[in-house]
Amino acid sequence: MSSLPVIAAVGCTKIASEHRDCNARDLLADALLDMLADAGMAGLDAVEHGLASYESDHFNMQMTMGAILHDSIGMMPKPGLRVEGGGATGALALRTAWAHIQSGLCDSILVYGVEKNGRGLSSRTANQLFALSADVDWETAIGGTYTGFYAAMMRAHMAKYGTREEQFAHVAARNRGNAAFNPIAQRPMDISIDDVLRSCPVAEPYKLLDCSLLSDGAACILLASEAWARAHVPAYQSRPAVYFTGTGCGTDTMRLGDRYPHITNFRAKQQAAQAAYAMAGIRDPLRELDVAEVYDSYSGVEIQAVEDLGWVAQGAGGQAVAAGAFDLDGALPVNPSGGLLGRGAPVGATGILQALEIAQQLWGVADARRQVNNAKRGLTDTHAGIASISVVNIFERRD
């Protein structure tokens, strides 16, 4: 029986530069116990399916970690799988789970994302492993880094549209400020645009405070049919139903240069957003959405995203961001959680944490200082690489 999934429960760890007392299994345990408390459930006996979300086998020196995680929380002999899609992994995992429920393959699926990306590796090893996520023949071998690819894109955006450094510094300052109202956030900071502009250069035009964080952390979301959630999740009846109403995915070439002349923006994101809006019945996203978590791997990426998600015209993102349109008191609050810049980005858990923030916003249970008043519809935007894979998921409260 096909049915639109609901978010039945959520849970996570605090996000940190390192949970040195936890390995990946321990982080999952903490996120899962947090989720069971949220759900009011005693265990996972009724849950039908597992879905593991993590990016790198290398970071854990462990292949088939999905099977180990599934084992560590006693999901045997139920079905399970692992989803991987670079930075988009967590959002792609939720999209995959959506299809499992919609197809009738199961009525409940536990999506769990875990990453140990913090300080559990020497920085040399971490740099080398991250470099392997670019095209190793043409980009990695010359010393290219993702910071550099994003920076070259941003330079093109600045050249074409006049976007300015202080406009993306606004994102860096605002998201870290929002993180101060999020108890799980890794790096809340009270900083000014000038602080961002004065931080040391990393890859021009990006400076240290324009860059997001490496993180350890885990997050779980239990997706289910409405009937299953009503029957098995005690907390479900006590809060508004949050439906997973739309999901879109788009792709683009791996290498920036192959996109020429379209090197200022994310075609994959435009594609993902349009598909998600069509599925969720959204015609005017800026008006119909109430809150969004946007993939701010670098501060300027949020400017590109607000254009590609169709909220402002191409090239108008810098001005709109700097005018406060996406601040907590703006037309569409973006990254109330603090985003990747402030909350942190444990890769396989990132897309799940974004959805967790949206669920809490739609339930109305976020800290009052970041809670968007009467939020009914929220969006997550997550991508891999320089948006070689892009996923947009949409959630809606139905009272």
Add this chain to the structure above:
Amino acid sequence: MSDKVSSLIDITERDESVDDMWGGFRQIERIRLELSQRYYYSLGRQSRFFIELANQRFFASACDGCEKVYAPPRPLCPACLRPCDWRELSGEGSLETWSALYFSPGTNADVAALEPPYVLAYALLDGADTLFPHLLRAEAASLQRGMRLRVAYNEGPVSHPIHLMYFAPA
């Protein structure tokens, strides 16, 4: 951590000590593991590009079907799903976008030897339809969009054949 094979960390500074359900699991050991990997890695059908760099010649690939010229070369045209042909380019072109990088990932010996800031450049080579990424040996402050560049060649030895070339101002 870097010098010791293993170390014990007794987590005593955790602030949630009251009611900590993991109180019995506070002794944490971290160990150092090394994993060395060696690949005998085929450059596959891209190989001629790298082989010709040693002859100071720069090759793209061109599709007969859609007439698109790919640099870096693609053996298979993804638009037409048919094999491309090799096409030699002059190696001259113009700078489209770039970034000055202040941290080297140390990917290979040639990258590790770079002195930051070094310039990652995307060049539109004459006769190509895509941008080719490579290091541009020039002062970052002197760069301007549209400035003319040329492919320059190294004698080697290099750690990866892509380093037989780089970009220089024309």
